[in-house]
Amino acid sequence: MTTAIRSEFDQGIALTRHPEEAGRYEAELGAGWQIGGGVNGGLLLAVAGHALSLEHGTHPDPVSISGYYLSASTPGPATVRTEVLRTGRGLSTGTASLSQDGVERLRVVASHGDLATADGEVRTSALPPQLPPPDQCIGVEHAPKELIAQAALLERFDLRLDPATIGWALGQPSGNGRIQGWFRLADGREPDPLLLLLVADALPPVTFDLGLPGWAPTVELTVHLRARPVPGWLRVTHVTRNLAGGYFEEDAEVWDESGRLVAQSRQLARAPRSA
Amino acid sequence: MTTAIRSEFDQGIALTRHPEEAGRYEAELGAGWQIGGGVNGGLLLAVAGHALSLEHGTHPDPVSISGYYLSASTPGPATVRTEVLRTGRGLSTGTASLSQDGVERLRVVASHGDLATADGEVRTSALPPQLPPPDQCIGVEHAPKELIAQAALLERFDLRLDPATIGWALGQPSGNGRIQGWFRLADGREPDPLLLLLVADALPPVTFDLGLPGWAPTVELTVHLRARPVPGWLRVTHVTRNLAGGYFEEDAEVWDESGRLVAQSRQLARAPRSA
Numbered sequence: 065m066t067t068a069i070r071s072e073f074d075q076g077i078a079l080t081r082h083p084e085e086a087g088r089y090e091a092e093l094g095a096g097w098q099i100g101g102g103v104n105g106g107l108l109l110a111v112a113g114h115a116l117s118l119e120h121g122t123h124p125d126p127v128s129i130s131g132y133y134l135s136a137s138t139p140g141p142a143t144v145r146t147e148v149l150r151t152g153r154g155l156s157t158g159t160a161s162l163s164q165d166g167v168e169r170l171r172v173v174a175s176h177g178d179l180a181t182a183d184g185e186v187r188t189s190a191l192p193p194q195l196p197p198p199d200q201c202i203g204v205e206h207a208p209k210e211l212i213a214q215a216a217l218l219e220r221f222d223l224r225l226d227p228a229t230i231g232w233a234l235g236q237p238s239g240n241g242r243i244q245g246w247f248r249l250a251d252g253r254e255p256d257p258l259l260l261l262l263v264a265d266a267l268p269p270v271t272f273d274l275g276l277p278g279w280a281p282t283v284e285l286t287v288h289l290r291a292r293p294v295p296g297w298l299r300v301t302h303v304t305r306n307l308a309g310g311y312f313e314e315d316a317e318v319w320d321e322s323g324r325l326v327a328q329s330r331q332l333a334r335a336p337r338s339a
Numbered sequence: 340m341t342t343a344i345r346s347e348f349d350q351g352i353a354l355t356r357h358p359e360e361a362g363r364y365e366a367e368l369g370a371g372w373q374i375g376g377g378v379n380g381g382l383l384l385a386v387a388g389h390a391l392s393l394e395h396g397t398h399p400d401p402v403s404i405s406g407y408y409l410s411a412s413t414p415g416p417a418t419v420r421t422e423v424l425r426t427g428r429g430l431s432t433g434t435a436s437l438s439q440d441g442v443e444r445l446r447v448v449a450s451h452g453d454l455a456t457a458d459g460e461v462r463t464s465a466l467p468p469q470l471p472p473p474d475q476c477i478g479v480e481h482a483p484k485e486l487i488a489q490a491a492l493l494e495r496f497d498l499r500l501d502p503a504t505i506g507w508a509l510g511q512p513s514g515n516g517r518i519q520g521w522f523r524l525a526d527g528r529e530p531d532p533l534l535l536l537l538v539a540d541a542l543p544p545v546t547f548d549l550g551l552p553g554w555a556p557t558v559e560l561t562v563h564l565r566a567r568p569v570p571g572w573l574r575v576t577h578v579t580r581n582l583a584g585g586y587f588e589e590d591a592e593v594w595d596e597s598g599r600l601v602a603q604s605r606q607l608a609r610a611p612r613s614a
Binding site for chain 1: 410
């Protein structure tokens with residue numbers, strides 16, 4: 065675990081157990097995970113999911129985790145209070161509340177299990193996205209400066225976006241509502257279930273591709289972890305089909321280098337005002 | 340509201356506010372909503388969502404609601420305890436815990452709003468399913484007796500399944516992982532946001548179409564309400580793409596008679612054992 069401890073992500077989700085209060089953990093939200101006005105919602109979900117992993121012990125992996133975002137997080141100390149609701153044979157379920165200065169930022173409910181012991185049967189009709197190789201995709205260094213300036217977390221990523229879905233960066237959004245690319249952490253830390261919670265919310269808002277610049281605050285984000293990822297690149301797709309009533313859904317899929325669908329997520333987010 | 344009060348669904352989600360304890364409600368889970376071993380998960384989600392509607396007042400509609408199922412419910416009394424986490428301008432967020440005899444059945448987190456005042460802009464690439472007219476679809480009366488015997492709630496429904504997706508009922512599952520059809524309540528009660536929570540979990544498990552008979556217990560179900568439905572028939576699709584590690588996702592879409600996508604949901608459920 066020495067290498068893991070040195071990685072930025074493991075530092076980002078590090079927790080200290082409270083000496084007296086059972087189920088309580090202290091975290092430090094790093095400035096390096098900021099996006100737009102606050103700390104990335106996927107990182108916050110990973111912090112909460114990590115706390116429940118520690119509570120559940122033999123069920124370390126968030127098989128299904130749902131987060132409701134209550135207020136914008138800021139870099140600095142945060143407290144996570146967990147409650148175990150049920151300890152089952154295959155899954156254990158609990159809640160986690162992440163707060164700063166007594167103000168709740170995120171409420172989570174999740175069912176954790178052990179993906180290493182999961183039933184091996186797979187029946188899938190899902191196909192991984194067709195992407196040009198990473199060296200033919202667009203690195204974040206080419207992203208608009210306004211974007212990078214507001215998204216320190218992009219420096220933590222080696223994110224290579226498919227040129228076919230990055231027209232918005234050149235002022236020519238496709239209108240298809242799709243952004244996809246290759247993802248790995250800049251410091252080489254390999255993927256695991258907790259990292260996938262970050263990856264599910266790592267790409268720019270898919271509304272950029274609808275010609276709606278500006279940030280899209282997450283109302284709710286649920287991630288289902290379907291398998292343990294193998295080391296290497298991840299392929300990530302973000303898609304929306306329906307923007308209505310001031311909100312849109314963003315569906316993400318994460319595929320590992322073995323071609324396995326390792327995570328599926330959906331979030332409901334507030335639509336940016338029309339350009 | 341007299342007609343609404345007389346409908347089976349409104350009776351099914353009826354709540355009595357506890358005289359002393361703030362945020363507590365009493366419900367009676369009707370035997371008519373049973374499916375397989377317990378009470379239908381969509382009905383339970385509607386009961387919990389209803390309690391939060393009453394708590395939030397001016398934000399009556401569950402815009403996003405996530406339920407984690409902890410133990411099988413049985414017909415009879417149930418208690419719902421709610422906690423308001425945040426009251427915002429557009430959305431109010433809270434939790435609800437549904438229990439029977441002190442055993443928690445369902446834990447919910449949800450953000451409620453007022454869909455009647457929602458921003459009118461719609462940008463969608465989603466298309467409603469192509470279905471034969473209801474009178475050319477297959478009524479539940481033709482379903483296998485074993486199915487009906489285990490699913491009293493089917494008698495509450497006027498459910499007409501697309502012949503193209505009902506091969507499983509004749510021992511010839513398509514393997515596509517898709518079941519779709521027309522839905523309305525048998526007693527004519529018109530759709531509203533709370534009813535859509537039931538509809539999202541109303542069709543037979545999509546795994547029937549994969550040749551996996553038997554019930555599929557829901558781990559987690561999240562429903563996003565995207566618009567208020569108009570009166571009339573609803574079109575419902577249930578689709579799965581990935582069964583792996585002993586679980587599968589079931590994505591549901593609900594379309595109203597105006598052709599509007601009114602609800603999107605996803606659940607993670609435990610896969611039935613292979614036939």
